[in-house]
Amino acid sequence: NAGVTQTPKFQVLKTGQSMTLQCAQDMNHEYMSWYRQDPGMGLRLIHYSVGAGITDQGEVPNGYNVSRSTTEDFPLRLLSAAPSQTSVYFCASSWDGYEQYFGPGTRLTVT
């Protein structure tokens, strides 16, 4: 089992560029979510999904889109990158919405 995988590990974008952060899990978990982690702010939920075809907004959804076409994959799209989106992004999955398994993270810098 690979668990939760995220690509890329590092990314530098220029303001206005778009990109997709990839997340995949091989545990057949229904729940998947995206967080951002900023110094002094803790983890904040961006979007989450409770199953294929179902997504909902978290605490800080603006500037991000998600879709869930399969149980395994949950990509996060940055529509037009801004310096305020510089952060470390974590994807997580869960069987029941309680115990979450986190990926290794993507460190994104927007210049």
Place this chain on the structure above:
Amino acid sequence: EDQVTQSPEALRLQEGESSSLNCSYTVSGLRGLFWYRQDPGKGPEFLFTLYSAGEEKEKERLKATLTKKESFLHITAPKPEDSATYLCAVQAKSGGSYIPTFGRGTSLIVHP
């Protein structure tokens, strides 16, 4: 608004020196309180879920307890490998929301 406050922000211990980390919370109906461990440059790793006041869970040198207002993570005779940031999170029952609220974490350093 759900709130989670962790204290202290940072804690330095000598190997073998037991201590406790605190997580105080305000939530309208607790669905679950979670503890995670995070090593530098890595994603959080799940430790415990607590569901109701009075509940306790243990794993090796760690013991988590829960009251109606706070949770403690007790570390008994810590070793240098226990050094990490410990995160607390709560999930509310209201409206069927799945949104957890994380605290800012306690950075623990255990010196040999």
